[in-house]
Amino acid sequence: MNKTLAVIRRELVARVRTRAFLISTLILPILMVFVAVVPALMMRGGSRTMQIAMVDGTGDSLGSRIESALAGEKLSRDPGAPTRYALHRFVAAGRVAVLRDSLVALTGVSREQHPQSFDGVLVVTDSTIATGKVDYLGTNTSSFESMGQLEGTISKVLVQMRLAHSGLDPAIVASAIRPINLNATKVSDGKATGQSGVQSFAIAYFMAFLLYLSVVLYGQQTMTSVIEEKTSRIMEVLASSMRPFQMLLGKVLGVGLTGLLQMTIWGGTYYLVTSQRGRLAGLFGLSADAMQSLPIPAMPTDLLVVFLVYFMLGFLLFGALYAAIGSICNTIQETQQYAVAVTMVLMLGFFSVFAVMKDPTGGLGVTLSFVPFFSQLVMPVRWSLAAVSPIELAGSLAIGIATLLGTTWLAGRIYRTGILMYGKKPTFGEVFRWIRQG
Amino acid sequence: MNPAAVRVDQVTKRFAGHTAVKSLSFEVPAGGIFGLLGPNGAGKSTTIRMMMDIIEPDEGKVVLFGLEKSPRDISERLGYLPEERGLYKKMKVLEHLAFLGEVKGLGVADAKRRAGQWLERLGLQDWAQKKVEDLSKGMQQKVQFAGTLLHDPDLVILDEPFSGLDPVNAQMMKDIVVEIAKSGRTVLFSTHIMEQAEKMCDRIVIIARGEKVVDGSVSQVKAEFGGNHIALGFTHDKENAARILADRRLVATLDDYGASAELELAAGASPDALLGALVREGVGLNRFEVVEPSLQSIFIAKVGNAAVVPAITEAA
Numbered sequence: 112m113n114k115t116l117a118v119i120r121r122e123l124v125a126r127v128r129t130r131a132f133l134i135s136t137l138i139l140p141i142l143m144v145f146v147a148v149v150p151a152l153m154m155r156g157g158s159r160t161m162q163i164a165m166v167d168g169t170g171d172s173l174g175s176r177i178e179s180a181l182a183g184e185k186l187s188r189d190p191g192a193p194t195r196y197a198l199h200r201f202v203a204a205g206r207v208a209v210l211r212d213s214l215v216a217l218t219g220v221s222r223e224q225h226p227q228s229f230d231g232v233l234v235v236t237d238s239t240i241a242t243g244k245v246d247y248l249g250t251n252t253s254s255f256e257s258m259g260q261l262e263g264t265i266s267k268v269l270v271q272m273r274l275a276h277s278g279l280d281p282a283i284v285a286s287a288i289r290p291i292n293l294n295a296t297k298v299s300d301g302k303a304t305g306q307s308g309v310q311s312f313a314i315a316y317f318m319a320f321l322l323y324l325s326v327v328l329y330g331q332q333t334m335t336s337v338i339e340e341k342t343s344r345i346m347e348v349l350a351s352s353m354r355p356f357q358m359l360l361g362k363v364l365g366v367g368l369t370g371l372l373q374m375t376i377w378g379g380t381y382y383l384v385t386s387q388r389g390r391l392a393g394l395f396g397l398s399a400d401a402m403q404s405l406p407i408p409a410m411p412t413d414l415l416v417v418f419l420v421y422f423m424l425g426f427l428l429f430g431a432l433y434a435a436i437g438s439i440c441n442t443i444q445e446t447q448q449y450a451v452a453v454t455m456v457l458m459l460g461f462f463s464v465f466a467v468m469k470d471p472t473g474g475l476g477v478t479l480s481f482v483p484f485f486s487q488l489v490m491p492v493r494w495s496l497a498a499v500s501p502i503e504l505a506g507s508l509a510i511g512i513a514t515l516l517g518t519t520w521l522a523g524r525i526y527r528t529g530i531l532m533y534g535k536k537p538t539f540g541e542v543f544r545w546i547r548q549g
Numbered sequence: 550m551n552p553a554a555v556r557v558d559q560v561t562k563r564f565a566g567h568t569a570v571k572s573l574s575f576e577v578p579a580g581g582i583f584g585l586l587g588p589n590g591a592g593k594s595t596t597i598r599m600m601m602d603i604i605e606p607d608e609g610k611v612v613l614f615g616l617e618k619s620p621r622d623i624s625e626r627l628g629y630l631p632e633e634r635g636l637y638k639k640m641k642v643l644e645h646l647a648f649l650g651e652v653k654g655l656g657v658a659d660a661k662r663r664a665g666q667w668l669e670r671l672g673l674q675d676w677a678q679k680k681v682e683d684l685s686k687g688m689q690q691k692v693q694f695a696g697t698l699l700h701d702p703d704l705v706i707l708d709e710p711f712s713g714l715d716p717v718n719a720q721m722m723k724d725i726v727v728e729i730a731k732s733g734r735t736v737l738f739s740t741h742i743m744e745q746a747e748k749m750c751d752r753i754v755i756i757a758r759g760e761k762v763v764d765g766s767v768s769q770v771k772a773e774f775g776g777n778h779i780a781l782g783f784t785h786d787k788e789n790a791a792r793i794l795a796d797r798r799l800v801a802t803l804d805d806y807g808a809s810a811e812l813e814l815a816a817g818a819s820p821d822a823l824l825g826a827l828v829r830e831g832v833g834l835n836r837f838e839v840v841e842p843s844l845q846s847i848f849i850a851k852v853g854n855a856a857v858v859p860a861i862t863e864a865a
Contacts, residue, residue, distance in 0.1 A: 117651035125640060344635030348696070351601040351631075352624045352652040531603055 114353040115361040122336070122365025127372065136373050140380035147384050148395050160186070161230040161251070163196050164214045168203040168236040173272060175200070177235060180268045184260070195260070199229070207236060211248075219250040233261075240272060314408055315468055315495045318418055321377070322488050323461040326425045327454060329370040330433040333363060334446055337437030337530070346530050355527035359519070363430040367423060374422050378415050385409035417494045417504070424511045425487030428518055429453060435522035438529030439537055460488040471497035480507050483514035521546060551579040552615025554704045554735040555600055560609035562595055562759075569595040571759040572609065577737050577752075579614075582730045584750035585739040586844075588852060592759040593739040594632050597708050601629050613704065625654040628702035632709050632739075634693050636681045642692060643668065643677040649696030660699065667695040671721070687718050694722055698729070705729055707738040711745060723749065743845040753844070757852040771841045776801070777814040778846065779823065782836030789830040799823050804846055809836070811846055 126132055163181070167174030184195040203210050211234055218229045231249020239245055245265055251257045267288065274284045340346045349358055384391060386409055436449040463485060467476040471493045479489040480499075486507050493499050528545040529537075537545075555577035562570040570592040577583045587593050598604045600611050602620045613620060613627070620627055636645055643664050650660035668674045671691045676684060684692065690713065698705065710726070711719045726736050726749065740746055746753055746767075753770060755763035763770055783790070787808075794800055794812065799822060801815040814823065820839055827834065 113654065113656075114652050117648060117657075121637075121640075121648050124644070125637070129639075339637075342635075343637065344631060344633040345637060346635075347598075347603060347631040347633065348629065348635075348649065348693075349652060350603050351620060351627070351629045354621055 115357045115364075118349075118353075118358060118361025119365040119368065122362055123368050123372075126332070126366065126369040132369070132373070136376055139377050140384075143380050143384050144391070147388075147391060152395065160193050161196050161257070162228065163198050163231050163233055163249075164218070164229045165198055165200045165233045165235065166203050166207055166211050166214065167200050168205075168207040168234065169239065170237055173240060173268070174202070174235055176272065177233075177265055177268050180264050181261075184264055207234065211246075215248050218248065240269065240276075243269060311408070311496050312468060314410060314414070315464075315492045318495060319461060319464040319488055319492050321374075322418075322422055322425060322491065323457060325370055325374060325422065326429050326487070327457055329366055329426055330429040330453070330457075331450065333366045333430045334433040334437035334450060335443060336362065336366065337434050337526075338440060338443060338446065341438075341441060341530060341533070350531060355530060356523045358530070359431065359434055359523050359526045363427060363434055363519075367426045367430055370426050371419065371423055374419060378410070378418055382410050382412070382415050414491070414495050418491050420508070421487045421491045421511075424508070424515060428484065428487065428511070428515050429457060431515075431519045431522040435525040435529065438526040439532070439542060441533060441536070445536055456484050457488075460485045464488055464492050467492055468496060477503075481510055483510060486511050524548075553577055553612075554579045554614060555737065556612040556615070557596065557600070558609050558612065560596070560599060560606045560611060562592075562599060562604065562606050569759050570599070570606075570756075573756065573759065573761055574609075575754045575761060575764055577735060579735055580730070580733050581735065581751040582726065582749050583735065583737045584746040584753040585737060585756070586741065586743065586746055586753055586848065587739075587756040587762075588741055591756045593756065594708055595759075596756070597629075597632075597706055597737075597739060600706060601627070624652075625700055626703045628653075628697040628700070628705040630694060630697040630705075630707045630710055634690055636689055636693060638680070638682040640681055641678055642673065642681055642684065645681055646692060646696055646699065649693075650699040653700040653702075655700050663699050664695075667699060668692075671695060686713070687715060690714060691718060691721075694725075698725070703734050705734065705736045707736065709740060710738050711740065711742065743843070743848050747844040755848060755851060762851045763847065767844070770844075770847065774842050774847045774850070776842060777818075777820065778840050778842045779812055779814060779820060780836060780838045780840045781810045781812070781827075782834065783808055783810075784833035784835050786830075786832050790827055790832040793823070793826045793830060793832075796826075799826065802846070802850065804849065811840070811843060813842070813846070 165174065165178060167178075178198050178200050181196045181198050182194060185192040186195050201210055201214065211232060214229065214232045217225060217227060218232055220228045229249075230251060231247055234246035234248075236244075243266075247258075247261065270288055271281065271284050275281050340349070432453050433450065436446050436453065440446045440449070460479075463475070463479055467473075467479060467489050470476060476489060476493050476497075479485045480493050480503070482489075490499075490504070490507050494504070524546045525542055528548075529542075553576040557573055557575050560570055560573045561568065573592070573596060585593050585596065595604070599606050600613070600620070602611075613623065616623065640648070643661070646664035646667060647655075647657070647660040650663055651657060655663070665674070665677065668677050673684075673688060673691065676688065681689060681692070694710070697707070705726075707726075710722060714722065723745075726738070729736050730751075750767055752766050753763065754761060765773070794803055794805070794810070797815060799815055799818045801813045804811045814820065820837075824837055827837075
């Protein structure tokens, strides 16, 4: 047992110390914080009250209607939220261009230079009703969101005005143009989770991709490392000191723990970034409110655990297979022919995830979450998308662990003979014979 | 009496196409230095690998310390240096050495302490935190040698331990091997360099084509081989000696090294007759000595030149 531990420790230390591991482990969390914080930082401009000067060149009530409509806009849905616009209406009385230019001169200048400065100038004229043309000259014209909101509010007023002009009851108009708002919420195990459907899908996709990629990468690392031991001939020293199964176990667990460490750091950062938005916001001097619009969805604790458990299950299963392949080959090139078969199975699992995402409670999804070599990808995805009963999870895990034991036993038999074979690559028939020999 | 450190009992190993070892039997007594000699391809490494249970014999068995146990279960008592050397290139030297001790059952702290001591002994203490790949080939060999001995094994099995070493390092390793034997432990090493075996070994086994040819203590082997052996050293006019040395009535076998030669007298010929003939021809001599047969000449006589020539070419 101590010998296996020595091998595990060696594999772990040798891997964790490499620059590649350090960089890849750190870069994703940094990216996550970046993705979480930067949009909020950039949107900060859009989430404060805008000082808008309005040049009112209209003869009728359009200008004042727009003013009151804009004044009613709040920064968030919270009733106590500050207003989105602070509007200053200037009646043009025929001198639209002159007034506009003098106001533009005060736009975008710093408060220190001039106490009264604006973020933008809105120009509404008599022809606006007919042409729908409204000029806006401002500092934030490149913000799609700000422009969209401004346009939306003004066009609502225009539509109301036009309909009222054609003789419709303003009350009917108001109720007719109220937009629908589909509020989709995911339900899991009889409880609403507060996640939207789109968010669940994003998590599921991200997870499946990460699981697939990491099992392939870490699995192939196991294979490469067996080849390295064979070419460097250290294998013979190891083989004379411990049983091949101890070597296999130590190697697969050592590489697996390296992967688990990385996945835990990644998953953990994701979990923290999404669950501790408020604190993260504070760290960057943002309001907690701004971070609510975070583009990445939160990861529930149970999902994090399921994700890590299935990563380990999947890696050990495929890692043992990759190690066995490494043992029967002498060079990386030779491994390709066998490795392709294993990688194909993994890829098939990855593609099946898309079908499962479409209908996570359907027959295919339910079946595949019990099928070995598929379940380690399908189950976490289903768990994130639909309500899965604990009994189903236990069943899937039990089958997964049984398969793992069987595969490891099989891999151990191949490994035992393979590691000390040099020269000619064995045929499938020979490998089969190694497995049968007791 | 202590059981033999190694007992090889009627062992046969076949590989596809040929038999590497043919019903080989010998015993390595506990304590002392034992030489397993033979030309390349004789089956030395195969025999050693069967001792370590890296390959299984098709027939017969190998028993270590008189115990019916797999070497893996008593690996703390065994040190094994394979013929093909190799280390993890990216590992730090000290950690690697400690790891080699750990897989033999040493505790983490103990392994690290011993690794440090060995590096100091080998003059490699400044390299402890360097990566293995930064070491020269000779240094790597020394590290691996230390890794074999880190856990103070009772039986040390070294496959061609001196090949590829410069004279200084070879001397250092020889001293270590002798010291192990002095402390009452057993060293078995294989080699095809007879001079080395002759100087170091208490007992030897010579195998050729998988079969045992010679077995016994070095003095016993020499006594049994018998014959009158003469060592010659030439100073000048060596060409004049050619006819005499080719005379089958005087010389039975000749091992000519150029500036020196070793020969076995023909039955009935006396050393005086040979010396007289050489002096008459005016051959300049700085050495004329009746000697015990060297292991080299016994080896050649027993194994045959045919088996040795390709071996030497390969070794070079």
